[in-house]
Amino acid sequence: MKKIEAFIRHEAFEPIRAELLDKGFPSLSIIEAKGSGRQKGIVEKYRGSTLTVNVRPKLKVEVVVEDKDKGLVVETILKHARTGEVGDGKIFVIPVEEAIRIRTGEGGEPVLQVHEDSEIPT
Amino acid sequence: MRKKMGLAVFLAALAALVLPAVAGAASLTEVAGTVEEKASELNMVWVAVATALVFLMQAGFMFLEIGFSRQKNAGTGVAKILINLAIVTLAWWAIGYGVAEGGGNDFFGDSGFFFHFDQTVAGEAVTGETSMLMLYGLAFCAVSLAIVWGTTLERIKFGVYVIYAIVFGAVIYPLIAHAVWGGGLLSDIGGKPVMDFAGSSVVHLTGAVGALSALLLLGPRKGKYDANGKPRVIPGHSMPLVGLGVIILWIGWFGFNGGSTFETGESFFGEVMLNTQLAAAAGVIGASLAVYLKSRTLDVGMAGNGAIAGLVGITAPSGFVEYWAAPIIGLVAGLLVVYAVLAIDKLLDDPVGALSAHGLAGIWGTLAVGIFASPRLIVEGAGPGIWYGIFGDQSLSNAFGQLGVQGLAVAFTFVVVLVISLATFAIIKATIGLRVSDDEEEAGLDISSHGMYGYPEQFIPQPEYSTGLPGTLGSGAAVPAPAPAQMTATETR
Numbered sequence: 001m002k003k004i005e006a007f008i009r010h011e012a013f014e015p016i017r018a019e020l021l022d023k024g025f026p027s028l029s030i031i032e033a034k035g036s037g038r039q040k041g042i043v044e045k046y047r048g049s050t051l052t053v054n055v056r057p058k059l060k061v062e063v064v065v066e067d068k069d070k071g072l073v074v075e076t077i078l079k080h081a082r083t084g085e086v087g088d089g090k091i092f093v094i095p096v097e098e099a100i101r102i103r104t105g106e107g108g109e110p111v112l113q114v115h116e117d118s119e120i121p122t
Numbered sequence: 123m124r125k126k127m128g129l130a131v132f133l134a135a136l137a138a139l140v141l142p143a144v145a146g147a148a149s150l151t152e153v154a155g156t157v158e159e160k161a162s163e164l165n166m167v168w169v170a171v172a173t174a175l176v177f178l179m180q181a182g183f184m185f186l187e188i189g190f191s192r193q194k195n196a197g198t199g200v201a202k203i204l205i206n207l208a209i210v211t212l213a214w215w216a217i218g219y220g221v222a223e224g225g226g227n228d229f230f231g232d233s234g235f236f237f238h239f240d241q242t243v244a245g246e247a248v249t250g251e252t253s254m255l256m257l258y259g260l261a262f263c264a265v266s267l268a269i270v271w272g273t274t275l276e277r278i279k280f281g282v283y284v285i286y287a288i289v290f291g292a293v294i295y296p297l298i299a300h301a302v303w304g305g306g307l308l309s310d311i312g313g314k315p316v317m318d319f320a321g322s323s324v325v326h327l328t329g330a331v332g333a334l335s336a337l338l339l340l341g342p343r344k345g346k347y348d349a350n351g352k353p354r355v356i357p358g359h360s361m362p363l364v365g366l367g368v369i370i371l372w373i374g375w376f377g378f379n380g381g382s383t384f385e386t387g388e389s390f391f392g393e394v395m396l397n398t399q400l401a402a403a404a405g406v407i408g409a410s411l412a413v414y415l416k417s418r419t420l421d422v423g424m425a426g427n428g429a430i431a432g433l434v435g436i437t438a439p440s441g442f443v444e445y446w447a448a449p450i451i452g453l454v455a456g457l458l459v460v461y462a463v464l465a466i467d468k469l470l471d472d473p474v475g476a477l478s479a480h481g482l483a484g485i486w487g488t489l490a491v492g493i494f495a496s497p498r499l500i501v502e503g504a505g506p507g508i509w510y511g512i513f514g515d516q517s518l519s520n521a522f523g524q525l526g527v528q529g530l531a532v533a534f535t536f537v538v539v540l541v542i543s544l545a546t547f548a549i550i551k552a553t554i555g556l557r558v559s560d561d562e563e564e565a566g567l568d569i570s571s572h573g574m575y576g577y578p579e580q581f582i583p584q585p586e587y588s589t590g591l592p593g594t595l596g597s598g599a600a601v602p603a604p605a606p607a608q609m610t611a612t613e614t615r
Contacts, residue, residue: 044357045419047427047475048464051355 001096001112002070004077006061007033007089012081013059019076025063027112033060039087058089064096066112165385166254172381173254176261179374180207183268186367186430187275188576190358190423190474194566195276196576202271202280206287210267213291214260219243221296222259228307231300244305258381262325263295265378269329272476273337277344277563280571281554282336282547289546290332297542298328298535308531313503314524316531317495319394320382322438322487323535330481331536333472335543340556342471344563353467361422368426372402375433379440390441397440398433401452405432408456416460424460427475431459434483439491443507447494454490455483485532492525500524 008016013030020028034055041054063073074091082088099111148156180203188199210218216236224231225244234243237256241248267290271283300306302324308316318324347353358364379398380391409428413421435455436448443451462478470477495507497516505524510516550556557563562570575581 044355045417045421046355046357047421047423047467048413048417048460049353049355049467050417051357 001064001099001109002067003094003096004061004063004065004070004073005092005094006063006077006081007035007058007091008061008077008081009083009087009089010057010059012077013061015080016061016077019080020063020073023072023076025065025069025073028061028063031060031062033058037087037090056087064099064112066109161386162251165387166251168386168391169254169258169381169384172377173258173261175374175377176258176265176381177374179261179265179371179378180268182367182369182371182374183265183272184367185363185370186426187272187474189360189363189365189367191275192356192566193359193577193580194568194575196359196568197572197574198280198567198576199275200576201572202283203268205280206267206271206283207264209284209287210264210291211260213288214263214296215256217292218263218296219256219259221293222263222299222304223256225305226300229300230297230306231304255384259299262321262378263291263299266295266321266325266329267291267332269326269476269480270332270336272474272480273333273470273472274340275343275473276567277557278336278340279555279558280567282550282556285550285554286332286336286543286546289542294332294539294542295325295328297538298324301534301538302531308527308534310503311527311530312523314527315501315504316488316527317442317491317501317504317524318438318488318531319441319491320379320437322434322484323531325484326434326437326480327484327488327532327535328539330477330484331539332543333476334470334481335540335547336556337470337472337477338544339547339551343473344560346471353471356473358423358473364423364426368429372429372433375402375437379437382441394440396445397443397448398436400445400448401432401436401440401455402429403432404449404452405429405435405456405459408432408453408458409460410456412457412460416464423475424463427459427463427479428456430479431455431483434480435487435490437484438487439494442491442495442499444494444496444498447490447496447507447509451487451490451494455486458482458486488528488532489525492521492528495524 017028020026034057036055039056041052042056044051044053061077065073070093074093077091098107099109100107101111184199184203187202188196191199219237220232220234220243221230223243224233224235226232231244233245234241234248234256237243237248237253239248243252246252267287270286270290271278274282301308302316302318303309316323343356345354346356375398376395380395383391383394405428406425407428409431410420410425413419413424432452432455435451439447439451459475459478459482462482463472463475466472466475466477472478491507492505493507494509495504497506497510497514500506504527505520505522506514506516508518508521508525511518511521547556558567558570566575568574568576569581
């Protein structure tokens with residue numbers, strides 16, 4: 001299992017989410033992140049003085065998938081998150097030891113699988 | 123004065139009209155008496171409207187200061203306004219009104235304490251009219267007090283409000299009001315009265331000097347100045363709240379200046395209100411222009427400060443100047459406020475710009491009377507503005523005499539308020555202390571002084587919306603508990 005952590009622009013999230021869902025990966029988390037990279041901070045002006053904010057808001061998307069699906073998820077993120085400008089973000093891939101579904105307590109690969117429609121309560 | 127003349131002519135004309143209609147039913151004296159009574163009542167209705175508008179300004183100060191504070195200090199702004207208004211009301215009723223308006227000597231009044239009926243104030247029996255004017259005076263005193271706390275946001279101990287509000291409402295503001303408006307020292311300087319129509323000095327400079335005194339002993343907010351003493355920006359959390367505060371103050375100012383006519387004769391209040399509007403507008407333009415030239419951005423907060431500065435600037439001259447002068451007064455106040463805020467910020471941490479918008483603009487407004495006061499409108503004994511000496515046919519020495527008197531009012535207000543305020547705050551600092559602890563300041567006054575947050579959701583995580591589906595938290599019975607074996611599996615890490 002791999003965890004894919006991607007720091008992306010906010011506006012890139014919606015197309016990524018839609019395509020991952022389409023391809024059978026509905027489970028993901030996002031976290032509002034602030035960070036710095038090659039992109040400079042924001043210079044705010046307040047009452048005639050300047051205020052430099054050295055970190056910029058980004059979204060951190062976390063998706064845990066089986067090893068074989070890693071490439072597909074990374075490609076999807078690259079496809080939608082890349083503008084070619086400084087500040088597009090980064091992707092990190094991290095090994096994951098274990099996954100447990102809290103509702104049932106079951107562990108292992110079933111946790112990462114897509115639900116059958118019949119399993120999803122309406 | 124022209125206004126009194128107008129009333130007499132009006133009464134005579136009305137009596138002449140009414141007389142034939144009621145011939146035989148009432149004598150001329152009776153009719154004239156009734157008309158005079160009704161005119162007085164109409165005057166008080168206008169003062170009542172103005173009083174309500176001036177009290178509305180408390181909401182303006184509240185939003186302005188909360189908007190310029192951080193989220194962790196939002197709730198305390200509400201408590202501050204309510205407690206201050208409550209205490210100053212009782213202090214004014216018990217002592218302050220008597221000191222300000224109760225006749226007496228050059229320095230303080232000596233009647234009207236614990237204001238009640240069957241009492242004479244400055245030699246006149248208390249009536250409904252006296253009560254109305256007493257309440258109007260209170261509204262002014264409360265505005266002046268609200269200005270004081272602008273410099274003290276986000277770090278002052280709540281108890282300080284209670285003590286200083288008593289001293290301010292009973293002594294400080296009443297002394298200044300008595301000197302200028304209550305027949306005291308400044309109402310006759312070598313035959314010339316200070317002309318401060320609605321209180322650029324009496325109300326605004328007084329409040330700002332109180333604010334300066336508090337700030338000198340309180341010091342800046344944590345993190346306002348870096349290790350080299352360079353100021354850092356601590357942005358306020360809500361420009362929409364600042365804007366709402368400014369607009370409410372702006373509207374309230376029509377009662378502040380307009381009501382200071384105390385009468386409806388010749389609808390003179392219309393002139394005063396138009397002057398007020400012209401100066402406020404010019405203040406916004408002046409400040410926006412200055413901040414744009416300085417930083418190439420149209421700063422939201424500064425535009426608001428400009429409106430306030432324009433309004434403070436026109437407060438003293440509003441009943442004494444012609445329409446052409448009002449925008450000049452407002453524009454200068456607006457330009458002044460931006461440069462003053464930036465200069466003061468290097469030394470003193472004044473989060474809302476009270477020292478600039480109320481203090482310097484208040485001084486400017488008081489002096490502007492000596493520059494622009496129209497011979498048509500000045501009070502008896504006073505000199506016109508020097509403008510009319512230079513470009514008109516008025517005596518220049520007389521005009522400069524008046525400007526000097528206006529300067530004296532500024533100096534008197536500054537010294538008296540500074541001395542008493544510094545003494546009061548020094549005593550508070552030596553006893554209960556002025557400042558909250560570092561920890562309390564970091565956490566914010568909402569939680570540390572009031573035990574609650576102004577915006578709880580910003581600080582305490584909220585649960586997600588429960589959809590009512592089986593399996594949501596708290597409805598565990600609908601879902602079988604996970605098997606112990608599986609739980610154990612999760613614990614082996």
